[in-house]
Amino acid sequence: MITAKDIRRILLVSGWFMILTLPILGMRVDPLSDNILWRLKNVMWVGLGTVVLQSLPHLWHLYLYLQAGMIRLWHHLMGTPPHKIVEKTAHRDSLINRVITNPRQRAILCAVVLTLTIIYPQVVNEYQINIMIMAFLYIMLGLGLNIVVGMAGLLDLGFVAFYAVGAYTYALLNLHYGINFWMALPLGGIFAGIFGLLLGFPILRLRGDYLAIVTLGFGEIIRVILENWIELTHGVAGIVNIPGPTFFGLGLTPSQKILYLYYLMVLFVVITIFVVNRLQDSRLGRAWLALREDEIACQAMGIDKRRTKLAAFSLGAFWAGIAGVVFAAQNRSVYPVSFSFLESAMILSIVVLGGMGSIVGVILGALILILLPEYLRELSQYRMLFFGAILVLMMIFRPQGLISVVRRKYDIDSIKAEEKEGGA
Amino acid sequence: MHFDSQYFIELFASGLTKGSIYALIALGYTMVYGIVGLINFAHGEIYMIGAFVFFLASSLLTVLGLPMWAMICIATAASIFWAGGYGYTVEKIAYKPLRNAPRLSPLISAIGMSVFLQNYVMLGQTEKYLGFPEVIPEFDFLEPFASTFSSSDFVIWVTTVIVMLILTWIIKFTRTGKAMRATAQDRTMAELVGINVNQIISATFIIGSALAAVGGILISSHTGSIHYYIGFIAGIKAFTAAVLGGIGSIPGAVLGGLVLGMAESFATGYFSSAYEDVFAFSLLVLILIFRPAGLLGRAETEKV
Amino acid sequence: MSEPILQVQNLTMDFGGIRALNKLDITVHSGEIAALIGPNGAGKTTFFNCVTGIYKPTAGDVFLTPGKGEKPVSIKGLKPNIVTGKGLSRTFQNIRLFPKMTVLENVMIGRHCRTKTFILGAIFRPPRARREEREILLHSYRLLEKVGLAAFANDFAENLSYGAQRRLEIARALATEPHLLLLDEPAAGMNPQETEDLNALIREIAAEGLAVLLIEHDMKLVMSLSQRIFVVDYGSKIAEGTPKEIRSNPAVIKAYLGE
Numbered sequence: 001m002i003t004a005k006d007i008r009r010i011l012l013v014s015g016w017f018m019i020l021t022l023p024i025l026g027m028r029v030d031p032l033s034d035n036i037l038w039r040l041k042n043v044m045w046v047g048l049g050t051v052v053l054q055s056l057p058h059l060w061h062l063y064l065y066l067q068a069g070m071i072r073l074w075h076h077l078m079g080t081p082p083h084k085i086v087e088k089t090a091h092r093d094s095l096i097n098r099v100i101t102n103p104r105q106r107a108i109l110c111a112v113v114l115t116l117t118i119i120y121p122q123v124v125n126e127y128q129i130n131i132m133i134m135a136f137l138y139i140m141l142g143l144g145l146n147i148v149v150g151m152a153g154l155l156d157l158g159f160v161a162f163y164a165v166g167a168y169t170y171a172l173l174n175l176h177y178g179i180n181f182w183m184a185l186p187l188g189g190i191f192a193g194i195f196g197l198l199l200g201f202p203i204l205r206l207r208g209d210y211l212a213i214v215t216l217g218f219g220e221i222i223r224v225i226l227e228n229w230i231e232l233t234h235g236v237a238g239i240v241n242i243p244g245p246t247f248f249g250l251g252l253t254p255s256q257k258i259l260y261l262y263y264l265m266v267l268f269v270v271i272t273i274f275v276v277n278r279l280q281d282s283r284l285g286r287a288w289l290a291l292r293e294d295e296i297a298c299q300a301m302g303i304d305k306r307r308t309k310l311a312a313f314s315l316g317a318f319w320a321g322i323a324g325v326v327f328a329a330q331n332r333s334v335y336p337v338s339f340s341f342l343e344s345a346m347i348l349s350i351v352v353l354g355g356m357g358s359i360v361g362v363i364l365g366a367l368i369l370i371l372l373p374e375y376l377r378e379l380s381q382y383r384m385l386f387f388g389a390i391l392v393l394m395m396i397f398r399p400q401g402l403i404s405v406v407r408r409k410y411d412i413d414s415i416k417a418e419e420k421e422g423g424a
Numbered sequence: 425m426h427f428d429s430q431y432f433i434e435l436f437a438s439g440l441t442k443g444s445i446y447a448l449i450a451l452g453y454t455m456v457y458g459i460v461g462l463i464n465f466a467h468g469e470i471y472m473i474g475a476f477v478f479f480l481a482s483s484l485l486t487v488l489g490l491p492m493w494a495m496i497c498i499a500t501a502a503s504i505f506w507a508g509g510y511g512y513t514v515e516k517i518a519y520k521p522l523r524n525a526p527r528l529s530p531l532i533s534a535i536g537m538s539v540f541l542q543n544y545v546m547l548g549q550t551e552k553y554l555g556f557p558e559v560i561p562e563f564d565f566l567e568p569f570a571s572t573f574s575s576s577d578f579v580i581w582v583t584t585v586i587v588m589l590i591l592t593w594i595i596k597f598t599r600t601g602k603a604m605r606a607t608a609q610d611r612t613m614a615e616l617v618g619i620n621v622n623q624i625i626s627a628t629f630i631i632g633s634a635l636a637a638v639g640g641i642l643i644s645s646h647t648g649s650i651h652y653y654i655g656f657i658a659g660i661k662a663f664t665a666a667v668l669g670g671i672g673s674i675p676g677a678v679l680g681g682l683v684l685g686m687a688e689s690f691a692t693g694y695f696s697s698a699y700e701d702v703f704a705f706s707l708l709v710l711i712l713i714f715r716p717a718g719l720l721g722r723a724e725t726e727k728v
Numbered sequence: 729m730s731e732p733i734l735q736v737q738n739l740t741m742d743f744g745g746i747r748a749l750n751k752l753d754i755t756v757h758s759g760e761i762a763a764l765i766g767p768n769g770a771g772k773t774t775f776f777n778c779v780t781g782i783y784k785p786t787a788g789d790v791f792l793t794p795g796k797g798e799k800p801v802s803i804k805g806l807k808p809n810i811v812t813g814k815g816l817s818r819t820f821q822n823i824r825l826f827p828k829m830t831v832l833e834n835v836m837i838g839r840h841c842r843t844k845t846f847i848l849g850a851i852f853r854p855p856r857a858r859r860e861e862r863e864i865l866l867h868s869y870r871l872l873e874k875v876g877l878a879a880f881a882n883d884f885a886e887n888l889s890y891g892a893q894r895r896l897e898i899a900r901a902l903a904t905e906p907h908l909l910l911l912d913e914p915a916a917g918m919n920p921q922e923t924e925d926l927n928a929l930i931r932e933i934a935a936e937g938l939a940v941l942l943i944e945h946d947m948k949l950v951m952s953l954s955q956r957i958f959v960v961d962y963g964s965k966i967a968e969g970t971p972k973e974i975r976s977n978p979a980v981i982k983a984y985l986g987e
Contacts, residue, residue: 217660217709278851279847279850282861289833293828302840303837303841305809315847345535345536348532385544388537396518399526407828412878418866419870
């Protein structure tokens with residue numbers, strides 16, 4: 001129940017937030033007259049908003065209390081003995097996790113999702129298809145970063161640097177040597193992977209938080225170089241007129257090209273999911289997970305820490321490089337500004353929101369974070385604000401993400417049967 | 425090539441100025457790291473907010489017609505108050521609930537806070553560069569050195585030295601300072617001997633934020649403009665300075681700031697100014713690889 | 729006497745100005761159960777950390793015989809994973825399992841150093857990789873059966889009881905196919921019945937030809953299991969011998985009971 005003390009606290013906190021936001025939200029300097037424009041309405045909204053937010057838990061308790069009272073009243077009126085209200089504390093996997101751990105249900109789910117994905121461009125317009133292509137690109141990036149952050153537990157804040165390497169590899173090779181998309185695709189990945197190896201080799205022995213800062217620094221270095229090495233990269237003017245993917249040398253109409261790109265992206269996403277899924281249940285995937293949990297125990301069990309981390313780091317970089325080539329082909333141009341730290345933060349938000357290490361989670365995270373701001377246009381200027389808030393709130397309230405990781409359960413009976421065969 | 429000593433001294437002076445500012449911000453990183461073992465990623469944003477609050481307050485006071493010196497005092501106080509307030513609140517919201525979480529959690533939360541605050545200021549104020557008032561007057565007695573350094577350089581040096589002296593006094597001699605040192609050494613033990621650890625952590629954030637605000641005002645007045653993104657770059661550089669000196673060490677932060685400022689100034693002066701940020705980041709990468717404990721820090725060994 | 733499997737010579741470890749280990753000489757022979765005892769803080773765990781490569785010893789040398797009939801090689805200063813690869817495995821005093829992985833997966837991690845599949849193998853799964861994966865699974869499952877945890881194979885390691893976690897650590901260490909197993913206080917926190925089972929398990933392991941060196945405070949267990957006991961105090965070896973000799977050694981009694 002809300003006591004007077006709670007109310008006092010709520011008002012105090014709200015008052016504090018109003019004071020805090022007073023200069024930044026409540027005042028603005030008119031650039032023409034140098035006069036102060038007061039916008040106290042904003043501050044009032046902050047006050048009101050914080051009151052509501054703080055009241056929510058209290059209202060929830062009130063609701064539960066009333067509900068319990070109603071039930072008791074009901075039983076009293078009906079003359080039946082009241083049941084104990086059993087709290088649901090037992091751990092249960094979420095619905096989606098129960099579906100994906102069941103092979104048959106998983107197959108059905110995959111088939112349905114794939115069918116919908118294939119039908120989708122036939123029923124919507126080009127604009128929608130383009131948005132979906134972008135979402136697919138972020139699924140690829142998210143799953144790539146998921147290998148590094150989610151599976152191996154290495155906080156890579158410069159992921160976008162490898163994405164940039166892939167994009168510029170295609171842009172430059174095409175500009176100077178006329179290399180087409182299909183040739184550039186593996187090259188972009190390999191270049192980015194090599195960059196990952198070169199960077200990863202010295203820095204992967206660093207502690208987690210130092211690693212984060214160094215990768216962030218590296219991301220910024222790459223961006224500054226792209227902006228300033230004008231002879232090579234054309235600086236902020238970027239590289240334009242990059243051709244899209246070719247289709248067996250056939251000429252495609254613009255709308256066919258979009259459809260083609262769409263289905264190509266579906267294919268890439270399917271391949272990505274396939275690869276990440278296989279990695280997850282492999283000797284290497286287990287080692288990544290174990291390394292995330294306890295490095296010393298891992299080494300004592302014979303795992304080469306450096307090599308295993310390097311594999312995750314450069315594989316993530318390779319994937320970002322591939323995504324970069326696709327990005328360049330889709331946008332037909334590349335600019336350094338596309339590869340700022342905020343882009344890395346966005347991809348990280350996707351992984352954190354969805355659930356670190358969970359494939360379904362990352363897909364869901366990418367769809368929510370990319371599609372939501374597109375369809376809620378008036379909210380799109382708040383998207384980075386929203387991404388920042390997501391990182392904080394998820395860490396506090398649900399660090400495992402929307403979909404928590406399930407570990408593979410092995411079929412013990414079949415192991416036993418095999419053992420008998422082998423032992424006989 | 426002919427050695428131009430005048431040019432060298434100019435670079436030295438500008439390096440000293442940059443280094444002083446980095447040192448002021450780096451102190452916040454290093455103090456927080458020393459006590460809670462966290463890289464407070466949002467620290468650069470506090471510095472930026474400090475500069476914005478000063479800008480808004482000084483504009484308001486100018487409109488009200490206050491004399492220059494009163495305006496500077498009140499606006500600085502406001503800037504320190506709000507920066508401290510933001511620092512305090514950020515800790516309460518984003519870090520305190522995660523004190524016992526896995527190591528990456530508070531770091532991700534800190535990055536989120538940094539992105540949030542940047543966009544909060546961008547949306548609340550503007551995405552354009554704003555002209556920052558020149559609050560530092562031209563001193564006549566510095567006239568002979570005018571070609572080498574400006575009065576604002578001089579004020580930055582002097583202020584930094586004064587602030588450092590005050591900070592040293594706080595940490596060495598006050599009750600809070602002693603409690604801070606105790607908490608940094610062993611939090612559990614400090615709690616057992618009756619130190620209110622939460623209060624000490626809050627105090628650390630507030631002091632660090634106040635230093636950042638002072639740095640923000642000084643550098644913005646020096647460069648003449650502010651922008652919501654200035655905190656990000658300055659934050660990473662100050663962090664570099666803190667690591668360079670040995671994170672957790674207060675003299676280290678000052679030394680690291682000065683070394684970084686000098687290195688940047690000479691590198692841009694003798695090579696190329698376009699790659700200013702690249703020098704700092706490369707330096708960071710190199711230190712972490714070759715001497716992760718920094719110049720004055722001690723290496724940690726994990727207990728097994 | 730059979731050939732030595734672990735020869736530690738003159739091992740010294742300094743932390744700053746503090747000498748944690750002082751010129752230790754310890755030799756463990758293949759197939760024997762030996763114990764390292766001493767008061768708290770005597771340097772027993774530090775000894776394990778120096779031998780397994782987690783710490784770099786200040787001075788001295790460590791030789792391991794990486795298989796029957798092979799020549800001893802120096803493992804001093806090698807990385808822990810290399811040391812494990814040469815046939816030395818360990819458990820930890822303060823249990824270090826992978827809590828968010830299943831019990832079976834914990835043991836499967838131990839198979840890492842005896843298997844090879846890497847990125848491409850994991851993605852394309854050629855027949856060799858499939859065979860290897862099945863071998864990992866079967867081997868790990870058999871080890872779980874051996875330590876009596878097969879019923880919990882798919883549970884998270886963090887949900888096991890304390891005693892079960894200690895046994896899981898042993899299974900995980902065994903999965904690396906060691907010639908010598910170092911057990912750091914395997915009976916700590918166990919009840920009498922669990923300790924009894926542990927006793928049997930260690931005997932079973934030794935009967936298969938593995939040498940075991942354990943750190944333990946449970947003297948009953950130590951005396952019943954070990955053929956040879958080393959006593960350390962303040963980082964120096966103060967006695968060595970059979971359980972009977974140790975029990976009547978005046979230096980040992982002094983170290984444990986004080987003046």
